[in-house]
Amino acid sequence: xxxxxxxESLDYKQCLALMRTQAVGRLVFTDHALPAVRPVNFTLRQGxxxxxxxxxxxxxxxxxxxxxxxxxxxxxxxQAGWSVVVVxxxxxxxDIDELVTNSDPLHRSWAPGxxxxxxxxxxxxxxxxxxxxxxx
Numbered sequence: 001x002x003x004x005x006x007x008e009s010l011d012y013k014q015c016l017a018l019m020r021t022q023a024v025g026r027l028v029f030t031d032h033a034l035p036a037v038r039p040v041n042f043t044l045r046q047g048x049x050x051x052x053x054x055x056x057x058x059x060x061x062x063x064x065x066x067x068x069x070x071x072x073x074x075x076x077x078x079q080a081g082w083s084v085v086v087v088x089x090x091x092x093x094x095d096i097d098e099l100v101t102n103s104d105p106l107h108r109s110w111a112p113g114x115x116x117x118x119x120x121x122x123x124x125x126x127x128x129x130x131x132x133x134x135x136x
Contacts, residue, residue, distance in 0.1 A: 005079070005131060005132065005133050006131070006132045006133075007129055007130075007131055007132075008129065008130045008131075008132060009127075009128070009129060010082070010084065010127075010128030010129060010130055011128075012126055014128060015084040015126045015127070015128040016044060016126075018071070018073070018082055018084055018128065018130075019044060019071045019084050020044060021073070022071050022072075022073060023041055023042075024039055024040065024041055024042070024071075025039070025040065025042050025049075025069055025070055025071035026038065026039055026040070026069070026070045026071075027039075027040050027051065027067060027068075027069055028067060028068035028069065028070060029058070029062055029065065029067045029068075029090075030065075031058050031061070036058070040053065042069070042071075045120075047122065047123050048120045048121060048122055048123060049069050049086055049088075049120070049121040049123065050118065050119075050120055050121075051118065051119045051120075051121070052117070052118050053117045053118070053119055054117065055117065059092070059117045059119060060092060060117075062090045062092070062119060063090065063091055063092040063119075064089060064090070064091060065089065065090055066087065066088070066089055066090075067087075067088070067089075067090045067121060068085055068086065068087050069085070069086040069087075069088075069121055070083065070084070070085045070086075071083070071084050072084070078133055079131070079133045080130075080131055080132055080133045081130070081131055082128060082129065082130040082131070083128065083129055084126065084127070084128040085126070085127050085128070086121060086123050086125070086126050087124060087125040087126075088121045088122040088123050088124040088125065089121070089122050089124065090119050090120070090121050091119070091120050091122070092117065092118070092119055093118040093119070093120055
């Protein structure tokens with residue numbers, strides 16, 4: 001018996017539905033000309049990925065830059081899983097109405113300390129793939 005695998009491309013709605021099943025993703029950006037990846041909690045709001053972040057110096061540098069955001073779930077035993085990647089322009093939220101609208105007490109950061117900077121990533125591009133393994 002061997003396993004058959006299938007790689008499936010996911011559409012926009014499937015990508016968002018899968019992202020909503022997870023609490024943590026990875027923010028990907030350039031920091032001083034080097035690649036940087038940070039695991040962060042997130043929420044989805046009307047075509048945006050919302051991140052509440054601490055006072056790290058790199059957060060302000062991301063305002064109006066293109067970033068990537070990746071969410072996945074991998075089952076190593078079944079050798080199956082999925083990955084969704086969002087690409088878009090990040091913007092630091094400073095308007096009080098936007099900050100109130102995007103605060104969500106049900107989705108608090110896992111990291112310790114204050115999370116007083118909010119970054120929104122416009123979903124300009126979203127791609128997803130799912131690897132399915134079935135016994136054959």
